[in-house]
Amino acid sequence: MQFRSSVIFALGGVALLSACSSIDNSGTAVAYGGNPLTYGNSVSSAIAGQEPTTGFGKALKAEYIAYAQREADEWYDFFDADFFAKKAGKVAGNETILPEDPANWRFSDEEIAQKRAVRDELIALLDDGKRDAMPETAAIAQARFDCWIEESEEGWQTDLISQCWKDFEAAMSELRKTEEMAAPVAAVAPTESRLFTIFFDFDSVAITPVSERVLDAAAEQWAQNMGNITVVGHTDSSGTANYNLKLSERRASAALGELTGRGIKGNSVETDAVGEGDLLIPTPDGVREPRNRRVTISVD
DSSP states (O other), X not given: OOSOOEEEEETTEEEEEOOOOOOOOTTSOOXXXXXXXXXXHHHHHHHHSOOOSSHHHHHHHHHHHHHHHHHHHTTOOXXXXXXXXXXXXXXXXXXXXXXXXXXGSSOOHHHHHHHHHHHHHHHHHIIIIIHHHSHHHHHHHHHHHHHHHHHHHHOOOHHHHHHHHHHHHHHHHHHHSOOOOOSOOSSOOOOOOEEEEEEOOTTOOOOOHHHHHHHHHHHHHHHHHOOOXXXXXXXXXXXXXXXXXXXXXXXXXXXXXXXXXTTOOGGGEEEEEOTTSSOSSOOOTTOOOGGGSEEEEEEO
């Protein structure tokens, strides 16, 4: 989290300096903060508290309680354990609890923009009826997103960060599917492609640690079927169109190198580059928009 309690061990005793803060969760006005000394009460209150009336609420409460207990029992992180226990308690009260806003956590401006793009897609799916249509999957997606945010901020449990992201992406893949429940078709429907996106710093082709984990997930997805992959490089609208086209080519090439380094056969990959020609976030010319600086990877 952005604000943490500091524990000072002094001669003859222990003094606790509480630095907890109310957090405005992007318009939801959820005020809560973690405290290592109140974890036990927080998780007990959440478990014994009011049971949500919706399937999504019940599943999300269970997800947050389980995550809080893991934080405490396995990693002794009682601050974040208390934080998520309190979040579970808010869910139990039938409040609308959104996924974590990366701006409330210790990330750079670039990381906040990149993670917010992921969060925006998740919230759009949740608001599009997925909480009701697919409550358990939607709850997993939100809980694993929060896990990815919290663990990415700490930055040391790389296996857990990767697992949270993989679980999140798997849930998102299910949520993205259109629910066309028409008459059954005799022929087996083709496997739906999965889309992975990595983002870049301004005027850069460097692969970030977050992108490394996305590429890992893309390579694992490819290994299941060994189908075709399409890699497309993009830029924002800052700079000339000709420069941006070349920059998008370099980004696509950087992603290709990372994928082949993970065992993907080069002849399975088709690359393309569109410069500023296909903006994810429409902007006027000359605007630096982090979410437009990306490479998309479609895995059949």
